[in-house]
Amino acid sequence: MAISEELLEILACPKCKGDIYLNPAKDGLICDNCKLLYEIKDDIPIMLIDEARPIDSKS
Amino acid sequence: MVDNTGIIGEYFPYLKEDKNKNMHLRKRVLVTGGAGFLGSHLCDRLLNEGCDVLCVDNFYTGSKRNIEHLLGKPYFELSRHDITFPLYVEVDEIYNLACPASPIHYQNDPVQTTKVNVHGSINMLGLAKRIKAKILQASTSEVYGDPTVHPQPETYHGNVNCIGPRSCYDEGKRCAETLFFDYFRQHKLKIKVARIFNTYGPRMHLNDGRVVSNFIVQALRGEPLTIFGDGTQTRSFCYVDDLIEGLVRLMGSNENVTGPINLGKPGEFTILELAEKVIELSNSTSELIFKQLPVDDPKQRRPDITKAREVLGWEPEVGLDEGLKRTIAYFDEIMSDSEGGRNGNK
Numbered sequence: 001m002a003i004s005e006e007l008l009e010i011l012a013c014p015k016c017k018g019d020i021y022l023n024p025a026k027d028g029l030i031c032d033n034c035k036l037l038y039e040i041k042d043d044i045p046i047m048l049i050d051e052a053r054p055i056d057s058k059s
Numbered sequence: 060m061v062d063n064t065g066i067i068g069e070y071f072p073y074l075k076e077d078k079n080k081n082m083h084l085r086k087r088v089l090v091t092g093g094a095g096f097l098g099s100h101l102c103d104r105l106l107n108e109g110c111d112v113l114c115v116d117n118f119y120t121g122s123k124r125n126i127e128h129l130l131g132k133p134y135f136e137l138s139r140h141d142i143t144f145p146l147y148v149e150v151d152e153i154y155n156l157a158c159p160a161s162p163i164h165y166q167n168d169p170v171q172t173t174k175v176n177v178h179g180s181i182n183m184l185g186l187a188k189r190i191k192a193k194i195l196q197a198s199t200s201e202v203y204g205d206p207t208v209h210p211q212p213e214t215y216h217g218n219v220n221c222i223g224p225r226s227c228y229d230e231g232k233r234c235a236e237t238l239f240f241d242y243f244r245q246h247k248l249k250i251k252v253a254r255i256f257n258t259y260g261p262r263m264h265l266n267d268g269r270v271v272s273n274f275i276v277q278a279l280r281g282e283p284l285t286i287f288g289d290g291t292q293t294r295s296f297c298y299v300d301d302l303i304e305g306l307v308r309l310m311g312s313n314e315n316v317t318g319p320i321n322l323g324k325p326g327e328f329t330i331l332e333l334a335e336k337v338i339e340l341s342n343s344t345s346e347l348i349f350k351q352l353p354v355d356d357p358k359q360r361r362p363d364i365t366k367a368r369e370v371l372g373w374e375p376e377v378g379l380d381e382g383l384k385r386t387i388a389y390f391d392e393i394m395s396d397s398e399g400g401r402n403g404n405k
Contacts, residue, residue, distance in 0.1 A: 014072035047073035 003045060013038075015049050030055065085111040085134060087150040089192075091142050091183060092157035094121030096262050097197065097255075100303050101154060102126060106135055108307075113148060117141040119171075120159045125262045142179040143171075146186060152310060153194040155183045158232070160199070161267035162225060162353075169227035176231030177238070184242045187249075195251040195310050196239050198319060200360055201229045202254060210361040213254065213319050236319065243317055251309050251316065256323025256362045260299030260382060261389035271296065274334055275383075275390045278343035288352035290331035295361045297324035298382035301375035308371040316370055323362035324375040336379065341387045 003022070013020050013031035020029045020038065029038040029045055036052040038045055046052075088105050092098040093114030098121065105112050111134045114126060118139060129135040140146055142157050158175050159165040165172040180196065187194040203211045204219030219229045242248040259271040266272070277284045305322040328336075331347075338345055367373045 010075050011073055012075040017072075017075070045073075 003040060003043060007045075011045065011047065014047050015052075028053075085109055086152060087111045087113065089113045089115060089148060089150040089153045091115045091153070091155050091179070092121060092197075094118060094123060094126045094137070095156060096125070096160075096260075096264065097258065097299065097302065097306075098154075098156045099125035099129075099262055100260070100299050101156065101306060102129060102135065104303050104307060106132060110134070112136065113138065113150060115140045115142065115146065116157070120161075120164050120264065120267075122262075141175075142182055143174050145182050148186070149190055150192055153183055153187050153192050154197070154306065154310070155180065155194060155235075156197045158197075158228070160228075161264060161269050162228070163266075163268035164264075165228045166224055169224070172227040173231040173234075176228075176235045180235040180238045184238060184248065188242065188246050193249040193251070193310065194239075195253065195306065196235055197306070198236050198252050198254045199228070199232050200254055200256040200321070200323060200362065201225070202233050202236065202319075203360065204229055206360060210325065210363040211321070212363040213321055213366055240317070249314055250318075251312070252318035252320070253306055253309050254319050254321045254323075254362075255302065256297060256321065256360070257294050258297050258299055258302045258323075260386050262299075263386065263389075265390065265393060270294065270330060270333065271337075271383075271386065272390070274337040275341065275387050276394070278337050278341040278345045279387070279391055279394055281343060281345055283346045283348045284334045284338065286330055286334060286347055286349050288330075289349065290334065290347075291329050292352075293327045293329050293361065294333070295324050295327050296333070296379060296382070297322070297375050298377035298385075301377050305367060305371065305373045305375075308373050312371060320366050320370065321362040321364050322367055322373070323364060325362055325364055326379065327361045328379065333379075336383060337387070340380065340383050341391075 008022065011020055012018065013034055015034045016031065018031060018033045020031045023030050023037065027040050035055050037055045038047055038052050088110045090098050090101055090112060093102050094116035102112050102114050106129065113136045115138045126137065130137065157179055159172060183194060203215060203217040206215065207218050208215045220226060221230055236252055239250045239252055243250045263272050265276055274284050302322055309318065309320060334347055
């Protein structure tokens with residue numbers, strides 16, 4: 001189950017406060033600006049900078 | 060989800076901040092001491108500008124009569140509260156005007172006077188910090204004490220007795236200024252400090268023991284006008300509308316303008332000249348009597364308003380004659396209500 005639209009609407013990247021969006025696999029939130037992926041575990045987005053995964057800009 | 064307070068940004072960094080800070084179309088303004096002489100005029104002015112006004116007063120010296128005409132207005136709210144106790148409200152701007160300002164009032168309970176200045180200021184500054192509001196302090200020319208420099212620029216540090224009967228007010232206001240500037244330096248608060256010189260106008264207290272009200276009341280009753288000392292000490296009197304204009308301009312000034320900034324009318328009169336003018340304008344037959352000068356009464360005080368002119372483009376416009384006429388008309392009305400007509404002649 002993906003996270004709700006309403007929640008997505010108010011979430012921001014904790015690092016840059018910019019917009020984030022759901023990745024195609026729907027198991028993480030992506031911040032293009034910081035090139036970080038915030039994972040969604042058990043339907044809960046882990047909005048911690050330390051636990052975010054860097055993503056390759058080309059992928 | 061709206062983050063109007065900044066709290067969300069601080070504690071929930073993963074939530075978007077409010078991009079629409081104008082959720083409140085009307086500026087919400089807190090006026091402490093809002094039922095007082097200056098406060099009630101400020102409430103009038105802010106409501107006229109379309110602000111949502113929250114008037115807080117403990118009614119020690121403030122009067123319901125001053126704000127009676129505002130009570131039905133939808134954007135006016137009145138709250139009886141003593142700011143020596145904490146207050147939690149949501150506003151965009153705070154005008155801290157709460158404090159008995161006339162010697163007989165503030166000397167009546169000197170501890171409370173110091174308390175409202177110190178504890179009251181801390182409470183209001185704490186509130187401003189919490190809700191990220193801009194805050195203006197109504198300081199006073201009394202911070203200059205009995206000045207040795209004439210006229211007084213903002214840079215003058217004052218000559219104040221810290222253990223005299225007036226000290227509760229003078230030192231209280233000085234300490235409030237200290238607090239404001241420490242909150243500014245330590246917590247980056249948006250502060251404005253105005254040093255207000257003698258102000259007069261309608262809604263002054265009839266019995267506040269101040270020279271203008273004393274003279275008008277005595278003249279209207281046909282009693283002799285009491286002059287303390289020989290009457291050569293000078294004062295500057297600013298009409299209330301001009302002063303309010305100055306306060307509003309200061310609040311609206313650039314963020315880097317903190318003051319302190321003198322607000323007053325530089326035109327200087329001796330007490331003797333004032334007495335004669337009041338007698339003339341109220342068509343009174345009163346005479347003058349002279350009494351001994353009280354302790355700590357400053358002999359001379361006149362504002363240097365160069366800074367207000369430069370920074371705020373502000374200049375008092377109402378002359379003493381016009382201002383006194385309006386004030387005398389108000390006193391006449393109030394005294395007719397309470398005394399069943401004036402005893403003086405007209």
